[in-house]
Amino acid sequence: MISVDEALALSLGLVRPLEAETLPLAQAAGRYMVQPATARRDQPPFAASAMDGYAIRGPALPAAQFDVVGEASAGHAWAGTLTNGQALRIFTGAPVPAGADQVVIQENVTRDGDRITLGSDLGTGRNIRPQGADFKAGDSLSARLLRATDLALLASMNVAAVCVTRRPVVAIIATGDELVMPGETPRPDQIIASNSFALAAMAQHAGAITRMLPIARDTEASLHAVFALAQDADLIVTIGGASVGDHDLVGKVAADLGMKRAFYKIAMRPGKPLMAGMLNGTPMLGLPGNPISSVVCGHLFMMPMIRAMQGMPAPTPILQHARLTAPLDANGNRAHYMRAEVQHGPQGPEIRSLDNQDSALLTVLSAANALLLRPIGDGPRAIGEMVEYLAI
Numbered sequence: 445m446i447s448v449d450e451a452l453a454l455s456l457g458l459v460r461p462l463e464a465e466t467l468p469l470a471q472a473a474g475r476y477m478v479q480p481a482t483a484r485r486d487q488p489p490f491a492a493s494a495m496d497g498y499a500i501r502g503p504a505l506p507a508a509q510f511d512v513v514g515e516a517s518a519g520h521a522w523a524g525t526l527t528n529g530q531a532l533r534i535f536t537g538a539p540v541p542a543g544a545d546q547v548v549i550q551e552n553v554t555r556d557g558d559r560i561t562l563g564s565d566l567g568t569g570r571n572i573r574p575q576g577a578d579f580k581a582g583d584s585l586s587a588r589l590l591r592a593t594d595l596a597l598l599a600s601m602n603v604a605a606v607c608v609t610r611r612p613v614v615a616i617i618a619t620g621d622e623l624v625m626p627g628e629t630p631r632p633d634q635i636i637a638s639n640s641f642a643l644a645a646m647a648q649h650a651g652a653i654t655r656m657l658p659i660a661r662d663t664e665a666s667l668h669a670v671f672a673l674a675q676d677a678d679l680i681v682t683i684g685g686a687s688v689g690d691h692d693l694v695g696k697v698a699a700d701l702g703m704k705r706a707f708y709k710i711a712m713r714p715g716k717p718l719m720a721g722m723l724n725g726t727p728m729l730g731l732p733g734n735p736i737s738s739v740v741c742g743h744l745f746m747m748p749m750i751r752a753m754q755g756m757p758a759p760t761p762i763l764q765h766a767r768l769t770a771p772l773d774a775n776g777n778r779a780h781y782m783r784a785e786v787q788h789g790p791q792g793p794e795i796r797s798l799d800n801q802d803s804a805l806l807t808v809l810s811a812a813n814a815l816l817l818r819p820i821g822d823g824p825r826a827i828g829e830m831v832e833y834l835a836i
């Protein structure tokens with residue numbers, strides 16, 4: 445059995461970044477921008493007033509007086525130049541006229557006709573945002589996963605469309621004679637297919653478009669038929685049928701279809717019977733069927749593969765550290781990803797593993813917000829020791 449790190453490296457070796465497409469900003473949220481974007485103008489493009497008040501030329505001294513010679517508001521510049529003793533009525537966002545020393549807020553001014561008198565409590569700020577204070581023409585925004593705030597910045601840079609990686613299409617295939625879809629009427633010896641729903645949501649969260657294919661039955665013919673439906677996907681994810689039982693046919697059928705196996709079985713709990721390979725040019729990930737095993741493998745392998753397909757530079761899961769609030773027994777010869785609860789404590793994040801670690805219990809997984817990592821052969825751990833976890 446290979447290690448989780450080796451399996452992750454082999455899984456990532458199966459995928460490569462997909463081609464890019466150009467999208468208008470309004471459709472680009474959550475997409476990976478592959479090329480830097482360049483600002484087409486300064487922001488602000490002119491020295492702008494930060495307040496509603498008066499732009500003045502001359503020292504702002506208590507009781508000083510100025511003549512109001514015009515007005516400027518956002519979108520309506522005043523074209524002249526202020527000379528000593530002059531003021532311009534000005535509003536937030538308006539271009540500050542040439543010659544102005546500062547803007548005095550209107551609360552500190554009394555106006556009588558076209559003459560203003562400054563108050564006594566004038567503050568210290570100039571209330572002027574210099575041209576290019578936010579960014580300058582030619583400044584660039586580096587390649588990145590586009591968040592809401594990036595979209596506002598790009599818009600401000602007058603970039604109307606961006607070059608992003610195409611979303612990978614992920615085909616999800618649940619397998620097993622015991623499965624029916626939610627809402628159907630199961631026989632007494634059947635259960636409801638649940639894993640596909642978690643995995644589809646996780647794949648979408650990582651940036652994929654998902655296609656949930658019909659459940660494949662535990663026959664070679666049924667598996668062949670459903671694999672055929674997945675031919676044009678960018679990643680094929682199967683669930684179940686990965687172990688050694690008589691009805692675990694996924695590995696055999698995939699091999700018959702020409703899959704070049706990258707690995708099978710890893711030193712991990714849950715998730716031991718994981719497999720991955722290339723199926724006629726398409727990467728395939730064969731997840732174990734136990735609900736928790738499939739979801740844990742989804743976090744550790746499927747989501748990184750989807751991120752890598754979008755060209756993200758650091759696709760691997762990011763582990764964090766937390767302090768134990770309950771002791772842990774020694775771990776065995778497989779890396780254990782324990783369902784755990786992490787919360788903020790007075791000295792930073794605190795974590796405890798949940799009571800029942802059976803890999804079939806969705807209630808426990810639903811109560812967890814972290815996978816607590818126990819490395820292979822890790823000794824017993826006491827309260828207060830630091831451990832690694834993956835937020836889920």
Ligand SMILES: Nc1nc2c(c(=O)[nH]1)N[C@H]1C(S)=C(S)[C@@H](COP(=O)(O)OP(=O)(O)OC[C@H]3O[C@@H](n4cnc5c(N)ncnc54)[C@H](O)[C@@H]3O)O[C@H]1N2
Binds near residue numbers: 619640
């Ligand atoms: N003799 C051995 N038996 C098993 C081994 C082993 O090493 N030797 N490994 C165990 C481990 S570890 C796992 S994990 C499971 C994985 O087996 P499969 O990938 O073949 O999964 P199935 O047998 O198809 O299903 C296991 C379990 O999960 C339920 N299941 C499957 N798909 C779904 C789904 N889409 N939604 C909800 N539940 C699902 C299925 O009904 C089974 O109960 O093998 C162990 N056995």
Ligand code: MOO
Binds near residue numbers: 713717803
């Ligand atoms: O993936 Mo299995 O859960 O190790 O039971």
